[in-house]
Amino acid sequence: MSLYDAYIGLLSLILLTCLASLSMQRLRPLIKTVALQGIAVTMTTLLYQQNVHFLLPFIMIIVKGVLIPMLLLYTLKKVSIKSEGKPIVGFHASVLLGILFLFMVIHYSHDKLSKLLADQSFSFSVAVVTIACGLFLMMARRKALTQVVGYLIMDNGIYLMGALFLKNIPFVLEFAILLDLLVAVMVMGIILHKINETFNSIDTTSLATLKDRWHE
Amino acid sequence: MNNLLLWAVCALPLTIGLITFLIPVDYYKRQLQHLSLLVALAHLLFTLFILFFKPSGDSYLFWSGEGGVLLLLISTLFLMAIIYLKNYFHDQEVATIKQCHAWCFLFLGAMSLTTLAHNIILFWVAIELTTLVSAPLIYTHKSKTSLEATWKYIILCSIGIAFALLGIFFVVMSLALIMPKEELSLTFSNFILYAPKMNRLWLELGLIFVLIGFGTKMGLAPMHSWLPDAHSEAPSPISALLSGALLNCAFLGIYRVYEIVGKSSAGAFGAELLISFGLLSIFFATIFMIRQNDYKRLLAYSSVENMGIIAFGTGIGGIALVGVYIHLIHHSLIKSSLFMTTGNLLKIFKSKEISKSGELATLHQGSFSVLLIGVFALVGGPPFGIFFSKLYIIIGAISQKLWWQTSLFLVMAAIITLTLLSVTFKISFHPLERGGTISADKKLLIWPQLFLLLCSLLLGLYYLLGSI
Amino acid sequence: MKHLFFALIMIAFAPLLMSLIARVKAIFAGKVGLPWFFYYHTLLKLLQKTPVISMHTTAIFTTAPLINLAVMLFLFAFLPLANYRPLLSFYGDIFVVIAFLALARIFSLLAAFDTASSFSAMGAARDVFYSMLAEIVLFTIFIIFFRLTNDLSLATFAIEGKIELFARSTFFPLLLVAVSFFMLLLQENARVPIDDPNTHLELTMIDEVKILDYSGPYLAFMQLSLFLKLLFYSCFLANLLFSQSLVTQLCTIALSLDSNSYPLLYAFFKNLIFIALVSAIYIAIAVIESSMARLALKKIPKYSLSALVLAVLAAILMWRNV
Amino acid sequence: MMFMPFVFATLPLLEVLLFAFGSLFLLSALLFDLGLSRHSRFKQILIKRRIITLYSIGNRLNLLSLACLLVTILICFFALPVGVTAGIAFDHFSLFFIFIVVVTSLVSHPSVRMPLDLGRATLLNAFFSALLTLLLLLVLAANSVLLALILWEMATFCGLLLLAIHYQKKSLRKALLAYAIVAEMGTLFLVVALGMIYIYSNAAPLTPISFSRLATLPATIKEVVLLLLFFGFAAKSDLFPFHLWAVRSYPAIMPRTATLFSSATAKVAFALTLRFYFSMEITQSSYVGVIIFVLAILSIVLGSLYTISQKNLHRMLAYSTVENMGILYLGFALFIFASSLGHQLLMVFAILATFFFVLHHALSKALALQIAGTLAETLKRPLRIDELGGIAKIFPWMSRLMLIAFLSLMGAPFFSGFIAEALLLMVAFKSMLLGAPYILLAIIAIFALVVANLASIASFTKAYTAIFQGVQKTVYRSSSIKEKLYWRRFTLYGLLLLLGIFAMGIFPWPIILELQKIVIALYPQSRIMLSNLNMEIAVPMMLFSLSLTLFFLLFLLLKVSLWWLLRDKTIRRDAITWDCGMHFTSEARPLQYTGTSYLMSMITFFRPLLFSKSISPRIVEIFPDKKSFYRLQIADFLKQPRLQNLSYLLIRPLKIFHEIPRQGHIQWSIFSLVLALIVTIICFVRS
Known part of the structure; x- marks a missing residue:
């Protein structure tokens, strides 16, 4: 199993987790898939970049694989609702949309941008699909927790795009980005608790009172 | 030694913020609030030292012209906000005051980090930090609507900033393509150095993502929907800081990348984009200001409009850049003084509705005069600075022969001026139906606003005398 | 000097001409009519009477008759009579004439209101509107004359001979001007189609009712100023008709008399012809008065607008070939 | 002439500084008054006295500085050699307009004595009027x-x-x-x-x-x-x-602000337009002249129509200002037509006539507004024309002065109004000689001037008769109002204005010679043109003054003969005017003509142009005791419902942006963000 096959395998694993997250209704497996995706992304960066500081992938796996999912599961335990309920765009429809988008991106990056991306056109399309899937989750689901998960998926996609093209970002900056992601998720978690206390549901459609009224 | 000064300016508020978190609530009595005043003064002192010594700075922090001015602006606004906060929160319980002060210091630290960041990714981290830190500030009133505003603020801004990170990756990549081997130094000066040789396509794509990303943070048109909610729900001194200081930092990001693109082979690629975003945000601001019934949302939309003017000015470039420079300074001074005045209004009328307010001229002369002068300055009255900045931008636009853009800009500016003036007249002169308790006896603070307006007036007169 | 002397004669003749109108109307009605010197008699009788003045009036009530009469006398200094150059004529004296006419009208309006009675105020209300329309017609006529003579003084309109009614080219337009001026004359002096001078019902009067509350010498002054006003307008119209060439032809053909051989006789005949023209105008007024009933008040704006149409038509005709 | 440069350059500046110093006193009085509420009751009395002293010092200083500024301006005007600019920018043009501003502020300056109630409004008004005058003076003196x-x-x-x-x-x-x-x-x-x-x-x-x-x-x-x-x-x-x-x-x-706005600010605006026009030395200006002409005609016609139909004296004076400003800009438009055709003589004549009209309007309108203002203050009620009456009995001198002001505004011969309108009419008639397109415009200008003159005659006679003459329509509360109280105010300024109005009316020629200096200052090449203009209008002007004396002699002659006729007769003055025996002209219920009905026939004639709503309540019995008058409301041209809902229709479509369904949802904002990103990428990838 050469290095290249492992690399393609990991990328396809990331794609699978994306499409799975689109189709899931219950939140607990959703968080687990995001954790898996985090680990897969760190493994691809490890494979791809040779001279990476030895400590970086280790810390990333701990943060993305263990710390953030535990935090989200803890918030999930506090919140009574376990499943997505009725989403804005149905699950089957989102999966179909995901597949359609994937075909479009691969076709486009293969023939149009091939000269630009040379060998990484497949990984570029995977990164784009992950970002799009993260955004779609935030737009198409009602529960606030799924929006946080969507944000995490989008972040994984961006990090994947970064890792592919940038060989040698200094360690401290990588660590700072990771720290920001962690703090972002923590703050979102706190706010989720508050929403649950005041609205006793984490349905974002109830958060819609603030808008401009036409005052005669 | 002076590099240490740079680090001190950022580190001081961050550490103080963390310490105030750790202090137990009962120990944090009222006297300790003076500690916060002291720290704000120290921060202002440090900024003045920096402006005096002009340290060269290392790879992570450096002093730049616009960065220094923004830092000075942020620290003065912060000092005024803290003073106003003390008076504004005198009836809140100690716990919320402690938390608010802590988050404010972290906010100050993050913003000073953004103005001094030399490394592009450190700049991104600092902006992300400002968002995370200012979210709880918006939530200080703990009402349902403020919770909703916080949620929208944090989600939309983090998405925007994630796009900005993607944009920065593209910019860095266009640099990495031409020097694959050795260690990249991601400082802005390094980028400007290599700008002409950088890859054109990735740079343009990077600018688009940065513009959309930081545009959301700055409140440009299609991405502005969080700004009115966040600024109207936050307590007045906080929304003054948000409007006055934070939007400028976001603009700093766009300006830095736009400068890099300007120097590269892409030339004036982003100008057309910036002008269209500027005009779009002025258009959106006009639409939502016309029949607005909440004066804080009105001011928030006027911030959207002014940010639109700034984007419009940078897009034009040339002489208009001087106008943008002046507009940044004066808009933050005048807008923060106006937001503090709305604090007074809220205390007097107990509601944000314009229809439920009136006769301010009889109830409280002090805030009436500050409101009138502030709106006159915001609208572009001659002795104040915004008159000169709009003049520069118009001159730049006309010299670039952008005829229909200028006429659109002027018509919308006129409509906005009329709405602002009619609202001010309604609040200060129309009779008030006597329902509800109108008590203006509480001692309301007006001298911080007057100080800010005075700064703007002095700068305006400086331009005027310079020109006679 | 000759103009001053001739003007004084004309002013003396004014009441006589008024009785001429009365006489002509009587002939139409088959009656004998007033004695020739009736108006002189009334004026003298009024001058001896002691006036009664209402207590509501201010000083304006007593000064208005003085100003009216002074204005009418003063205007004769500007009007050329029978080709004699007037006492005062300079560029722009038509504005002086119009201003003084307006001054007289202003003071009679103020006086009408001074007595706080609604009758004279009703007359004033009607008069202010109709004289407004009349003045617009007057200005159109002056514009036409300015186009012809490039000068703004009454003397040049009459004497220089540029405005010749019977000249071949401008006969028809000037005829239209003469007719519109005659309609203007009837309107300004409150003759029949607009206002019946000898009606007794205050509600229907326009000019008469303004001087309702005057008595004694004040009434005499006001009536004299009305007589002079009618004379002024008719002399102006006569000037328009009266042309030097016509007179010389008439004299040479009818009486084989040329101007340089018998200057005195020639001048006498010229003046006689002028006076004949003026009395012809008075007779025309009387004929119209006895053959027409007066218009309803609503129709008077139509009347003055038709006068305006005639003047504008004259202007257009003249524009084409001048 | 050693001291001359000193006089021109520095003396006016000194006076302006003195004026600024005076208004500083007023400012301090105002600030003390603002801070009054904080102090204890006892301290407030102390501060009140200090305010009064400061106010009076400020007032006197301002008055003094204005008076000596007036004197220096006159000296400078006459002494300054023609066409020379002295000091910062004191050429004849700015001196003339500074003279107008100073005269209007002097006339409208509150009396040096203490006003009845030194409330905050009077303090605010005092300071800000002084500031406005100061700013206007500086604007005229500014050279950049x-x-x-x-x-x-x-x-x-x-x-x-x-x-x-x-x-x-x-x-x-x-x-x-x-x-x-x-x-x-x-x-x-x-x-x-x-x-x-x-x-x-x-x-x-x-x-x-x-x-x-x-x-x-x-x-x-x-x-x-x-x-x-x-x-x-x-x-x-x-x-x-x-x-x-x-x-x-x-x-x-307050009357002071009204006078300042109408006479001072409006004129300075006109002055600035002129200054910019002449400093640009425009030769060809086809469409600018036409636009100004159209606006001028519109404001003359509509201004005069609305002057006729107004029921409040102040609004009538405001609309007559609109009309007169229209006449000013009409003169300017005729000047532009003449300059675009290069007809030098007419250019100079037009601008000269316009300056004469500026001076006339500033003086007579200031007098009229000032008297109307003081009348409103004494009677403590708005001057609704139909409700007042018989003021001449109570305030004889005030009504005489108002009669003179109205006569001058109507263009009666002995006053400045007539000369101003005659000059402009001469210009309009002369500009008929300019050539094909301008004949029509000149005729329209002539008719506009005529209509303006007639409308002012109608409206000011209505105002004077309804307010001052006849019997009191309503019993004024304090019928014991003494005119003496306000008479002292008129000694100095009333005289000044009367002098100006009479001088311009009777001896126009010397004043026209002075105005020519302004034209030369503005337009240096016009010096030769002015000389042959003089040859043309010198004789008419002198003959005109001669004819005025002739009329005066006739008037005296008649007066003497009237005196002689009535010398031995006693005139009875006790009889009440005949009112068909109904005794309605007694104090309470007059049977008099009201102002509206006086001009009713004229208003009905111009009705389509005026948007008017007539309310005529049903009359219950033959002689109704309660007031059921026929009322006619004339709304301003711009306030017609047609225009009103036009503005509403413009704003209405913007409402759709507010009604986007589920606008508050966060998903909607995320969607707009992503949409913006996609659109920008598509646009710029293609380019």
């Missing part, structure tokens, strides 16, 4: 374009504050908003014009540009800049589309 425009903007804001003092009155609030809109549009035009000037005279922005530098602009740009400046300044000078605020605010504000 930027300084002039900035001072003008500050003067506009100062005017806004002056209006805001009386915010309690409901009608004034609408006026405030109208003023703000007009001021804002003016600023907009001026800023763009300034931008254009800076670009095309390729001077570094915000460096001072002298007026002479404007000549270097390219020709087409000159016309555009002139048009922008005209609209910028016309916003504050009561021309037709911008007149709404003045009409609404005059009845509600």
Whole structure:
């Protein structure tokens, strides 16, 4: 199993987790898939970049694989609702949309941008699909927790795009980005608790009172 | 030694913020609030030292012209906000005051980090930090609507900033393509150095993502929907800081990348984009200001409009850049003084509705005069600075022969001026139906606003005398 | 000097001409009519009477008759009579004439209101509107004359001979001007189609009712100023008709008399012809008065607008070939 | 003539500084009054006395400085050699307009004695009127374009504050908003014009540009800049589309501010337009002249129509100001036509007639507004024409002065009004000689002037008869009002104005010679033209004065003969006018003609132009005791419902942006963000 096959395998694993997250209704497996995706992304960066500081992938796996999912599961335990309920765009429809988008991106990056991306056109399309899937989750689901998960998926996609093209970002900056992601998720978690206390549901459609009224 | 000064300016508020978190609530009595005043003064002192010594700075922090001015602006606004906060929160319980002060210091630290960041990714981290830190500030009133505003603020801004990170990756990549081997130094000066040789396509794509990303943070048109909610729900001194200081930092990001693109082979690629975003945000601001019934949302939309003017000015470039420079300074001074005045209004009328307010001229002369002068300055009255900045931008636009853009800009500016003036007249002169308790006896603070307006007036007169 | 002397004669003749109108109307009605010197008699009788003045009036009530009469006398200094150059004529004296006419009208309006009675105020209300329309017609006529003579003084309109009614080219337009001026004359002096001078019902009067509350010498002054006003307008119209060439032809053909051989006789005949023209105008007024009933008040704006149409038509005709 | 430069350059400046010093006293009085509420009851009495002393010192200082400024201005005007600019920018042109501003502020200056109630409104009014006058003086003396425009903007804001003092009155609030809109549009035009000037005279922005530098602009740009400046300044000078605020605010504000606005600010706006026009040395200006002409005609016609139909004296005076400003700009438009055809003689004559009209209007309107203001203050009620009557009995001298002011405004011969209108009519008649297109415009100008004159005759006779003559329509509360109280105010300024009005009326020629100096200062090449103009109009003017004396002699002759006729007769003055025995002309219920019914036939004739709503309540019995009058409401041209819902229709479509379904949802905002990203990428990837 050469290095290249492992690399393609990991990328396809990331794609699978994306499409799975689109189709899931219950939140607990959703968080687990995001954790898996985090680990897969760190493994691809490890494979791809040779001279990476030895400590970086280790810390990333701990943060993305263990710390953030535990935090989200803890918030999930506090919140009574376990499943997505009725989403804005149905699950089957989102999966179909995901597949359609994937075909479009691969076709486009293969023939149009091939000269630009040379060998990484497949990984570029995977990164784009992950970002799009993260955004779609935030737009198409009602529960606030799924929006946080969507944000995490989008972040994984961006990090994947970064890792592919940038060989040698200094360690401290990588660590700072990771720290920001962690703090972002923590703050979102706190706010989720508050929403649950005041609205006793984490349905974002109830958060819609603030808008401009036409005052005669 | 002076590099240490740079680090001190950022580190001081961050550490103080963390310490105030750790202090137990009962120990944090009222006297300790003076500690916060002291720290704000120290921060202002440090900024003045920096402006005096002009340290060269290392790879992570450096002093730049616009960065220094923004830092000075942020620290003065912060000092005024803290003073106003003390008076504004005198009836809140100690716990919320402690938390608010802590988050404010972290906010100050993050913003000073953004103005001094030399490394592009450190700049991104600092902006992300400002968002995370200012979210709880918006939530200080703990009402349902403020919770909703916080949620929208944090989600939309983090998405925007994630796009900005993607944009920065593209910019860095266009640099990495031409020097694959050795260690990249991601400082802005390094980028400007290599700008002409950088890859054109990735740079343009990077600018688009940065513009959309930081545009959301700055409140440009299609991405502005969080700004009115966040600024109207936050307590007045906080929304003054948000409007006055934070939007400028976001603009700093766009300006830095736009400068890099300007120097590269892409030339004036982003100008057309910036002008269209500027005009779009002025258009959106006009639409939502016309029949607005909440004066804080009105001011928030006027911030959207002014940010639109700034984007419009940078897009034009040339002489208009001087106008943008002046507009940044004066808009933050005048807008923060106006937001503090709305604090007074809220205390007097107990509601944000314009229809439920009136006769301010009889109830409280002090805030009436500050409101009138502030709106006159915001609208572009001659002795104040915004008159000169709009003049520069118009001159730049006309010299670039952008005829229909200028006429659109002027018509919308006129409509906005009329709405602002009619609202001010309604609040200060129309009779008030006597329902509800109108008590203006509480001692309301007006001298911080007057100080800010005075700064703007002095700068305006400086331009005027310079020109006679 | 000759103009001053001739003007004084004309002013003396004014009441006589008024009785001429009365006489002509009587002939139409088959009656004998007033004695020739009736108006002189009334004026003298009024001058001896002691006036009664209402207590509501201010000083304006007593000064208005003085100003009216002074204005009418003063205007004769500007009007050329029978080709004699007037006492005062300079560029722009038509504005002086119009201003003084307006001054007289202003003071009679103020006086009408001074007595706080609604009758004279009703007359004033009607008069202010109709004289407004009349003045617009007057200005159109002056514009036409300015186009012809490039000068703004009454003397040049009459004497220089540029405005010749019977000249071949401008006969028809000037005829239209003469007719519109005659309609203007009837309107300004409150003759029949607009206002019946000898009606007794205050509600229907326009000019008469303004001087309702005057008595004694004040009434005499006001009536004299009305007589002079009618004379002024008719002399102006006569000037328009009266042309030097016509007179010389008439004299040479009818009486084989040329101007340089018998200057005195020639001048006498010229003046006689002028006076004949003026009395012809008075007779025309009387004929119209006895053959027409007066218009309803609503129709008077139509009347003055038709006068305006005639003047504008004259202007257009003249524009084409001048 | 050693001391001459000192007199020109520094003395006026000293007086202006003295005036500023005086207004500082007023400011300190105001600040003390603002801070009054904080102190204890006892301390307040102390502070009140200090306020009174400060106020009186400030007042006296201002009065003194204005008086000696007037004297120096007159000396400078006569002594200054023709065509020379002394000091900063004191040429004849700015001296003339400074003279007008100083005269109006002197006339409208409150009396040196203590006003009845030294409330905050009087203090505010005192300070801000002084500030407005100071700013107007500085604007006229400014020699750099930027300084002039900035001072003008500050003067506009100062005017806004002056209006805001009386915010309690409901009608004034609408006026405030109208003023703000007009001021804002003016600023907009001026800023763009300034931008254009800076670009095309390729001077570094915000460096001072002298007026002479404007000549270097390219020709087409000159016309555009002139048009922008005209609209910028016309916003504050009561021309037709911008007149709404003045009409609404005059009845509600203090007489002093009304006089300042109508006589001073409007004239300075006209002066600035002229200064910019002449410093640009425009030769070809086809469409600018036509636009100004059209606006002038519109404001004359509509101004005169609305003067006739107004029921409040202040609003009538405001509309007559609109009309007179229209006449001013008409003169300016005729000047532009003449200059575009190069007809030198007519150019000089037109601008001379316009300056004469400016002087006439400033003096007579100031007198009329000042008397109307004091009348409103004494009677403590708005001067509704139909409700007043018989004031001549109570205030004989005030009504005589008002009669003179009205006669001058009507253009009666012995006063300045007649000469001003005669000169303009002569210009209009002469401009008929200019050639094909201009004949029609000249005829329209003539008819506009005639209609304006007739309308002013109708409206001012209505005002004078309804207010001053006849019997009191309503019993005034304190019928024991003494005119003596307000008589002292008129000694100095009343005399000054009367002198001006009579002098201009009877001896126009020396004044026209003086005005020629201004024309030369503005337009140096006109010196030769003026000499042969003089040959043409010198004789008429002198003969005119001669004819006035002839008329006066006739009048004296008649007066003597009347005296002789009535010398031995006793005139009975006790009889009441005959009122068909109904005794209605007694105090309570007059059977008099009201002002509206006086001009009813005229109003019904022009009804389609005037938007009017007539309310005639049903008369219950034959002689109704309760007041059921026929009322006619004339709304302003711009306030017609057709225009009203037009503005509403414009704003209505913007409502759809507010009604986007589920607008508050966060998903919607995320969608708009992503949409923006996609659209930008698609646009720029393709390019």
